[in-house]
Amino acid sequence: MSVEEMIEKMAKGARHASRALRNRGRAEKDRALLRMGALLLEKEAIIRRENQKDLVKAKDLGLNTAMMDRLTLDPKTLRSMAEGLQEVASLPDPVGQVTGMWKRPNGMRVGRVRIPLGVIGFIYESRPNVTVDAAALCLKSGNAVILKGGAEAIHSNIILGRLLDEALEEADLPHEAVQVVPTTDRRAVEVLLRLEDHVDVIIPRGGEGLIRFVTEHSRIPVLKHYKGVCHVYVDQFADNDMAAEICYNAKVQRPGVCNAMETMLVHEKIAPDFLPPMVRRFQEAGVEIRGCPRTMELIPKAQPAVAQDWPAEFLDLILAVKIVADMDEALDHIERYGSKHTEAIVTKDHERAQRFLYEVDSSVVLVNASTRFNDGNQLGLGAEIGINTSKLHAFGPMGLEELTTQKFIVYGDGQTRA
Amino acid sequence: MSVEEMIEKMAKGARHASRALRNRGRAEKDRALLRMGALLLEKEAIIRRENQKDLVKAKDLGLNTAMMDRLTLDPKTLRSMAEGLQEVASLPDPVGQVTGMWKRPNGMRVGRVRIPLGVIGFIYESRPNVTVDAAALCLKSGNAVILKGGAEAIHSNIILGRLLDEALEEADLPHEAVQVVPTTDRRAVEVLLRLEDHVDVIIPRGGEGLIRFVTEHSRIPVLKHYKGVCHVYVDQFADNDMAAEICYNAKVQRPGVCNAMETMLVHEKIAPDFLPPMVRRFQEAGVEIRGCPRTMELIPKAQPAVAQDWPAEFLDLILAVKIVADMDEALDHIERYGSKHTEAIVTKDHERAQRFLYEVDSSVVLVNASTRFNDGNQLGLGAEIGINTSKLHAFGPMGLEELTTQKFIVYGDGQTRA
Numbered sequence: 001m002s003v004e005e006m007i008e009k010m011a012k013g014a015r016h017a018s019r020a021l022r023n024r025g026r027a028e029k030d031r032a033l034l035r036m037g038a039l040l041l042e043k044e045a046i047i048r049r050e051n052q053k054d055l056v057k058a059k060d061l062g063l064n065t066a067m068m069d070r071l072t073l074d075p076k077t078l079r080s081m082a083e084g085l086q087e088v089a090s091l092p093d094p095v096g097q098v099t100g101m102w103k104r105p106n107g108m109r110v111g112r113v114r115i116p117l118g119v120i121g122f123i124y125e126s127r128p129n130v131t132v133d134a135a136a137l138c139l140k141s142g143n144a145v146i147l148k149g150g151a152e153a154i155h156s157n158i159i160l161g162r163l164l165d166e167a168l169e170e171a172d173l174p175h176e177a178v179q180v181v182p183t184t185d186r187r188a189v190e191v192l193l194r195l196e197d198h199v200d201v202i203i204p205r206g207g208e209g210l211i212r213f214v215t216e217h218s219r220i221p222v223l224k225h226y227k228g229v230c231h232v233y234v235d236q237f238a239d240n241d242m243a244a245e246i247c248y249n250a251k252v253q254r255p256g257v258c259n260a261m262e263t264m265l266v267h268e269k270i271a272p273d274f275l276p277p278m279v280r281r282f283q284e285a286g287v288e289i290r291g292c293p294r295t296m297e298l299i300p301k302a303q304p305a306v307a308q309d310w311p312a313e314f315l316d317l318i319l320a321v322k323i324v325a326d327m328d329e330a331l332d333h334i335e336r337y338g339s340k341h342t343e344a345i346v347t348k349d350h351e352r353a354q355r356f357l358y359e360v361d362s363s364v365v366l367v368n369a370s371t372r373f374n375d376g377n378q379l380g381l382g383a384e385i386g387i388n389t390s391k392l393h394a395f396g397p398m399g400l401e402e403l404t405t406q407k408f409i410v411y412g413d414g415q416t417r418a
Numbered sequence: 419m420s421v422e423e424m425i426e427k428m429a430k431g432a433r434h435a436s437r438a439l440r441n442r443g444r445a446e447k448d449r450a451l452l453r454m455g456a457l458l459l460e461k462e463a464i465i466r467r468e469n470q471k472d473l474v475k476a477k478d479l480g481l482n483t484a485m486m487d488r489l490t491l492d493p494k495t496l497r498s499m500a501e502g503l504q505e506v507a508s509l510p511d512p513v514g515q516v517t518g519m520w521k522r523p524n525g526m527r528v529g530r531v532r533i534p535l536g537v538i539g540f541i542y543e544s545r546p547n548v549t550v551d552a553a554a555l556c557l558k559s560g561n562a563v564i565l566k567g568g569a570e571a572i573h574s575n576i577i578l579g580r581l582l583d584e585a586l587e588e589a590d591l592p593h594e595a596v597q598v599v600p601t602t603d604r605r606a607v608e609v610l611l612r613l614e615d616h617v618d619v620i621i622p623r624g625g626e627g628l629i630r631f632v633t634e635h636s637r638i639p640v641l642k643h644y645k646g647v648c649h650v651y652v653d654q655f656a657d658n659d660m661a662a663e664i665c666y667n668a669k670v671q672r673p674g675v676c677n678a679m680e681t682m683l684v685h686e687k688i689a690p691d692f693l694p695p696m697v698r699r700f701q702e703a704g705v706e707i708r709g710c711p712r713t714m715e716l717i718p719k720a721q722p723a724v725a726q727d728w729p730a731e732f733l734d735l736i737l738a739v740k741i742v743a744d745m746d747e748a749l750d751h752i753e754r755y756g757s758k759h760t761e762a763i764v765t766k767d768h769e770r771a772q773r774f775l776y777e778v779d780s781s782v783v784l785v786n787a788s789t790r791f792n793d794g795n796q797l798g799l800g801a802e803i804g805i806n807t808s809k810l811h812a813f814g815p816m817g818l819e820e821l822t823t824q825k826f827i828v829y830g831d832g833q834t835r836a
Contacts, residue, residue, distance in 0.1 A: 019753060023776055063538070096776070102798055108787055110797050115779070117809050200809050221639055221810045242832040251836035335437060357827045358441055361533070365756040369526055369830025379826060380520055380833065381530050391535050391618050392639045393811040405809040408797060409775045412787025414660040416667035417796065 013176030116142030228258030363396030431594035534560030646676030781814030
């Protein structure tokens with residue numbers, strides 16, 4: 001069977017399964033999730049044996065330590081994956097939820113009810129635990145999913161797919177509800193992206209290159225974020241200590257993630273007090289500062305920022321710093337260089353807080369809190385499959401509800417249109 | 419200026435205007451809408467003079483009467499357009515609506531607030547009144563819009579665009595909030611569809627050819643429906659008279675629209691009683707019946723249906739009729755041939771009504787009411803810019819709320835992530 005035939009067969013199977021899944025109750029879906037969690041622990045030996053094959057190959061290819069870490073399925077990772085499954089099982093089922101119902105003048109009752117999206121194509125890189133996370137969220141929300149992971153995790157993904165299949169079987173759910181693409185052939189992605197009749201949405205997760213490739217080649221709607229160029233604006237009326245804690249947390253706590261701060265904007269009135277000790281603290285943590293000319297006057301030992309630094313997603317211990325004359329300049333800077341991901345203001349001034357919240361056009365806008373809170377779990381969605389920085393369908397972190405859509409249901413008693 | 423340069427300039431202007439519009443209050447937006455309504459009546463003479471140019475050209479090109487009718491801006495049409503503007507002005511403003519707010523264990527308050535999508539590219543055919551309708555809905559929901567109408571309405575669209583501009587000016591709103599593409603050059607559409615950095619969503623309205631062209635060429639997310647192949651299923655337990663009224667209304671009241679019935683499915687137990695008088699009534703109204711073999715046994719004078727009739731959107735006084743052995747067969751038929759647009763069941767049986775409502779995967783599913791109710795006004799959304807049959811963002815009729823998205827706002831008091 002060619003790659004084309006294989007992917008099309010999988011997609012048709014997924015479409016078929018999605019119909020069967022559409023109205024399955026929460027009990028069966030949760031049973032599959034919990035059974036999968038148990039299998040991860042029961043089958044530890046075989047999972048690790050398959051994972052070992054990926055690790056050996058990765059070592060041969062010279063992957064760095066961080067990448068090897070992400071690829072490794074050790075007992076701790078497996079336990080945490082099993083806990084993740086239990087957590088998703090414990091969340092409410094969004095499917096079937098009636099979000100509103102009203103009566104029309106002609107007596108018809110019109111309601112909106114949550115339904116699954118249908119078939120999801122999930123395309124991702126390296127970490128094999130994502131295979132299980134994504135499968136769990138799609139299944140719980142009643143969607144069939146086709147999982148296309150990175151070549152470096154192929155053996156791990158295939159064995160996880162087999163165990164997912166076993167769990168589906170035991171819960172009496174269709175096999176094609178969750179399918180792992182069992183090939184490293186890159187054409188598989190291109191084929192998948194063309195199957196608009198069988199796949200309803202594509203969710204890519206990975207580096208900017210992957211996302212661009214998917215967006216450019218897909219005929220199917222894509223939910224994605226390219227990058228997070230997140231800003232914290234330290235206002236003239238900020239509490240100095242609070243601003244320092246928030247900025248430090250936003251940059252240093254986990255610099256390699258999309259909701260870490262990449263540029264700090266500082267009001268000129270607070271800069272002389274705030275900036276020198278803040279920069280000292282950053283430098284002690286190993287953060288490289290790239291400053292605007294006015295920052296350089298206050299911090300002569302910093303690196304001067306260049307034009308490419310302002311739109312950059314460093315994903316590293318690097319921070320661009322700009323002193324602004326007023327809030328307008330901060331808002332203009334964010335409008336120009338931001339990625340609509342996450343922006344925060346630190347201020348004690350109510351009016352400025354409100355203005356920032358409403359004028360900044362980002363998926364999550366915070367007052368006096370770290371950008372690191374842009375995360376489905378942290379914001380209270382229960383879990384997240386990713387963050388969307390395009391405005392269609394869902395803006396920001398996507399949880400179970402965001403993996404559904406709503407249809408209209410109408411109860412009439414013979415109404416016709418005049 | 420080349421078409422490329424012109425469209426890009428318009429799109430950049432729209433992006434700029436969308437920032438200015440983002441937080442404009444309801445009062446200014448409504449003022450512009452009401453002023454535009456007044457201008458349509460004040461400037462009737464000049465509008466009709468420009469419209470006449472389009473009509474003369476259309477006659478030369480040999481457009482049929484129906485098309486000429488749709489193109490004509492007579493006093494009655496202008497009055498109804500002005501009333502439409504008043505209606506949109508009277509609707510609540512969705513922007514700024516906080517749809518939920520909750521407190522996290524760490525004390526942060528997290529809320530979701532409706533915001534405009536940003537810049538909308540609206541691509542449509544013939545009827546110039548759509549220019550004003552679409553502009554009104556986009557403006558009211560805080561979006562900037564670029565309107566690309568059909569070549570045959572170019573003079574009408576340009577003059578309407580000029581009046582819209584005058585109304586914006588008087589309400590102190592940016593000119594680029596509503597822009598009519600002032601050319602019939604077909605490349606304009608292709609250029610617009612590539613400007614993913616400046617345009618957030620494309621909404622096409624027109625025939626299947628236009629929709630396919632837009633979907634295939636767009637790098638920007640598209641909200642659209644290809645076609646409405648709508649079904650009414652007359653169940654074994656239907657009230658015979660009610661079923662007849664609903665089916666007649668769904669087919670005959672306005673056969674040329676997307677929510678008209680194209681296929682009638684009839685349970686075999688009710689068919690001998692229901693079908694012969696129903697078909698007589700249809701035939702008296704000039705409806706051509708294309709029947710399955712079992713229908714042909716009951717109605718020998720009907721046309722035998724061929725394979726292409728089942729997925730067909732006739733948009734005409736033609737009806738495919740199929741007798742089914744049970745509800746499963748009806749559901750399978752809809753799953754296979756339906757367009758996810760609108761489906762209705764007529765039944766007195768509660769369990770079957772519920773099963774149909776929840777198993778049919780269409781944007782609007784009705785019990786004992788005509789398919790013709792799939793319409794934003796009829797369902798109570800206040801107005802509609804179109805119907806979406808893809809599941810992302812909004813499924814079914816799209817009103818003002820569906821022209822917005824939601825962002826997260828977070829009120830903290832110094833929270834950082836551990």
